[in-house]
Amino acid sequence: MKKDIILAGVGGQGILSIAATIGLAAIKKNLNIKQAEVHGMSQRGGEVVSHLRISDSQIFSDLITKGQADMILSLEPLETLRYLPYLHESGWIISNSEPYTNIPNYPDLELVYNEIRKYKNHVLINADEIAKKLNAPLSANMVLIGAAAHYLGFEPQEIEDAIREQFSKKGEDIVNVNIQAFREGLAFAKEYIKA
Amino acid sequence: MTPNKLLLLGDEAIAQAAIDAGVSGAYAYPGTPSSEILEYLIDSKEAKQKGIIAQWTANEKTAVEAAIGASYVGKRTIVAMKHVGLNVAADAFINSALTGANGGMIVVTADDPSMHSSQNEQDNRFYGDFAHIPILEPSNQQEAYDMCFYGFQLSEKFHIPILLRITTRVAHSRAGVLHKDPLPQNQISLPTDLKQYILLPALARKRWSKLLSIQPALIDESENSPFNKFIDGNDKSIGIIASGIAFNYVMENFQGANPYPILKISQYPIPEKLIKKLYNEVDRLIVIEEGYPFIEKMLTSFLCDNLKVEGKLTGLLPREGELNPNIVAQALGLPNIEGKDVPSIVVARPPSFCPGCSHIDSYNALNEALKDYSKGRVFSDIGCYTLGATPPFEAINSCVDMGASISMAKAASDMGLRPAVAVIGDSTFTHSGMTGLLDAVVYNAPITVIILDNSTTGMTGGQPSHANQRLVSICTGLGVNPEHIRIIKPLKNRHQENVQVIKEELAYEGVSVIIPTRECVQTLNRRMRAKFKEKGENK
Incomplete structure (x- = not known):
């Protein structure tokens, strides 16, 4: 088993919490992981990326080889496109559709979506909207993990266990709402792929 | 994961190795990608229980000097910095190879090729060679741990400091790391030769000769190293x-x-x-x-x-x-099949000030105060406020090295530029700005120094600032006329007032210091969250 995942977003969106959840699920299965991130200047509202690698054998490089990523998991649609050179031709794009427009020259959103739709293997999901409906705007990241769950190489239950562990200190309510968010994402992706 | 396997950043692996290797003193000035080393040591319960001293210092030079002092008394010590930090510490670092180490001493340099968060991509292995000491360069997080642990032994075997060089991807990548059984700390034991650390020429020549004499043994050590x-x-x-x-x-x-x-x-x-x-x-x-x-x-x-x-x-x-x-x-001539190109519609998303950042208001006021003068007269420095270079502000014209803003503005005014402005952060000021300000005071240089006081070292993640609550007394102590030390509150609704203050000081033919004072929004939010959490727990 090997999964190379590009996590993308804008500084402050919380891609590291996604890495933490998936990483935890991997550790619970005793898999090897490597997760590279960049701190400092880039975290100030700029583009941020993390390379998450999971494998049952030894992982050498901290960086994913361009053309070899199994997935781009992105909190922001424009950021999804920035990392396309990393994606393997059979890889998946799981992207939030909600734009983060902190730049004056943000491209036409439809054009951005069209670029994503060019890939057969994609799920475009408004994770923010779904999270808001659950009264849990901070759980958009969990919605997104849900949407990715089918292609991460884990059983949904294994990821739920990781979420439970990750949020256990914050109380049962927080755990439940995050698991709910995860399930909504999972269900959405199932329908999306059928359509 | 097995119980002694931890998921750690390379930086954290180094810190944990230091704890396990029996370190007693750790010193650093924050700098990406090295900051997490000392952060880990400060936060570690184990380090606290063991009474390990883990402190931020005014700059990298004082950090290395502190390490030399700790090593002098026979304790193990580690000092960490980003690559350009070693330029600041170079005097102490190079000479520490001559004094040698009594307790094990490791200097960690975290280099930043590609300049993810730096001004250059210098390779500090050259410093290790220059100093004639061993360099350790781990390839992954496990080796970062193992080589830091081993580095203390190497240092004590040859009685010299060791340079541990990592780069961004080792520092800021997480992996499972196995750790070793901890060693006890050293007891205090002063050098047997009480002249060892006196680098008077006659004595320094002996030390240099000794350092050269061990070089073949160091090469031998490399030939047989388990890491080569x-x-x-x-x-x-x-x-x-x-x-x-x-x-x-x-x-x-x-x-x-x-x-x-x-x-x-x-x-x-x-x-x-x-x-x-x-x-x-x-x-x-x-x-x-x-x-x-x-x-x-x-x-x-x-x-x-x-x-x-x-x-x-x-x-x-x-x-x-x-x-x-x-x-x-x-x-290597191997197949290299990359994915599809980045679509042409994709634009860059450069970093920018956080919403609500005090620097926004400071730069708006400064820009307006300077609008009657030609552009190009603001010398700045290294920190979040360097983002003042980006649109829509375009408020600064230089960023060279820590503290350069004040010395550059002073010399520009020596050459006849009026007004000449320096913009520097509170932490950068106490790192390397104070000496430049003293130069300006001694020659009564007509410059306006703006010390942006957000009470933290912001860019590196909000470490405490040595300037905290001390700026006015430092500036007064250096000889700045108290009438020309002006504290302003960088807020939208104080804009006109602030513009007026800056204009007055721009017109003053002497050293002025303006201190826009408002806490970093990131540390403020963090503090508020912690307070909220505490309240919740007390219920």
Whole structure:
């Protein structure tokens, strides 16, 4: 088993919490992981990326080889496109559709979506909207993990266990709402792929 | 994960290794990508229980000096900084090789090729060579742990400090790390030779001679180091030397099954015998290293002919930026199939000030106060506020090194520029700005120094600032006229008032210091969240 995942977003969106959840699920299965991130200047509202690698054998490089990523998991649609050179031709794009427009020259959103739709293997999901409906705007990241769950190489239950562990200190309510968010994402992706 | 396996950043692995190796004192000034080393030591319960001193210092020079002092009394010590920090600390660092180490001493340099968060991409292995001390260059997080642990032993074996060099991808990547049983800390034991640390010329010559005399033994140590590995391969058409993290990129391409012989180098001085063995076996020798062509250049000094050596100097690999598996694949002539190109509609998303940041209001006021003058007169410094260079502010005209803003503005005013403005953060000011301000005071230079006081070291994640609550007394103590030390509150609704203050000081023919004071929104939010949490827990 090997999964190379590009996590993308804008500084402050919380891609590291996604890495933490998936990483935890991997550790619970005793898999090897490597997760590279960049701190400092880039975290100030700029583009941020993390390379998450999971494998049952030894992982050498901290960086994913361009053309070899199994997935781009992105909190922001424009950021999804920035990392396309990393994606393997059979890889998946799981992207939030909600734009983060902190730049004056943000491209036409439809054009951005069209670029994503060019890939057969994609799920475009408004994770923010779904999270808001659950009264849990901070759980958009969990919605997104849900949407990715089918292609991460884990059983949904294994990821739920990781979420439970990750949020256990914050109380049962927080755990439940995050698991709910995860399930909504999972269900959405199932329908999306059928359509 | 097994109980003694932890998921750690490379930085954290180094910190945990220091704890386990019996470190007693850790000192650092924050700097990406090194900051998490001391943060981990400060936050570690284990370090606290063991009474380990872990402190932020005013700058990297005082950090290295502190480490020399801790080592002098026989304790183990570690000091950490980003690559450019070693420039600041160079005086202390180079001389520490002459004084030698009594307790084990490790200097960690976290280099930043590709300049993710830096002003240059200097390769500090050159400093290790310059100082004539061993350099350790781990290739992954486990080695970061193992080599830090080993580094203390090496330091105490040869009684010299060790340079531990990591790069961004080792520092800021997380992996499972096995840790060792902890060693006890050293007891205080002063050097047996009480003149060892007195670098008077006559004594320094003896120390230099001693340092030179151990060089062959250091090379020998590298030849036999468990971290320098010769991995044989059947195909001798190519031989590969890969150092530090570059080794991972090579192995990633071969997935552990290398057809060519590979020499992995993680300990310096370079193992000359191992290199010669490889050189004599192969048709082409490719050198792959993260940073400058350090090994590649050294090969010319002891190979009788280096005609078959290829690397960054010959253009096989790029001189600029960090390596990655794709660059290495190309250099080795391996297939390299990248994904689709980035669509042309994609635009850059540069970093920007956080919403609500006090620097926004400070720069708006400064820009307006300066609008009647020609552009190009604001010398700035290194920190979040350097983002004042970006639109819509475009408020600053320089960013060179820590503290340069004040010295540059002073000299510009010496040359006749009026007004000349320096913009510097509170932490940068106490790092290296105070001496420049003293120069300005001594010559009564007509400059306006704006110390942006957000009460933290913001860019590196909000570490405490030595300037905290001390700026006015520092400036007064350095001799700035108290009437021209003006504190303003950078807020939208104080804009006109602030513009007026800046205008008045721009017109003053002497040293003025304006201190816009408002807490960093990131640390404020963090503090509020913690307070809220505390309240909740007390219910």
